Amino acid sequence: MEQEATYRGTVYPWQCDHVGHMNIMWYVGKFDEANWNLFARLGLTPSYLRSSGRGMAAVQQNITYKRELLAGDIIEIRSVLLEVREKSIRFRHEMTNAETGEIAATCEITGVHMDRELRKSAPFAAAIREIAMKHLAEPAEA
Template sequence: MEQEATDRGTVYPWQCDHVGHMNIMWYVGKFNEANWNLFARLGLTPSYPRGSGRGMAAVQQNVTYKRERLAGDIVGIRSHLLEIRDKSIRFRHDMANAETDEIAVFCEITVVHMDRSQRKSGPFTDAIREIAMRHLAEPAEA
């Protein structure tokens, strides 16, 4: 299933390190921006944590670098919900070169739905689970 982009941007010279490619901290930052767009599609909009006392906490993140990104490159991120459990979701972000559509980096993340006041995990609402089930997908091979 084709996924709509969850983030799109440019690699700026100030995001590059002494080797001349985008530094790892900026990849993670771009994936974080994609997180919020993916969450909104699942009903976890910015107003959700404000009004519900709930939130999301990352518990695992694995990044695989396949191709470097250079200043001036335009990148797009597509996100794929891989799994939903009672209190957690697992998803993957694919960052591709916008000119060639070649995947440069991908990141798989597991996040836990939590009660912010109790500081412990809690189940997703039925409404969010229902939306998430419609978004389950397998990513394209990288």
């Protein structure tokens, strides 16, 4: 499955650190915004999460930084679903400099579906799981 764009934006000067490139806290924030767009495509919309008493929690996040991003750079994040389990999903984001096409960073996250009242993991509803399975990437060949 082709990765879908889940975020588009720009790097603002106030997001840059003392050496002039986007600070790591903003990479995390932009990846987080991509999470919510990916979740919505899977049926984990804000209205679903509110009405069902469910939520999503990241339990593991691994970021690899490949190229710096500077103030004014336009970025795009594309996301792919790697794994669907009963109560969790694993997905990868790829952040690129939209002008050059260079990959700036990648982020792989494991997220758990939660019952917000019980504060425990909960199985995905059948309808959500069905949608997620349709978005699942093909297994990589060895």
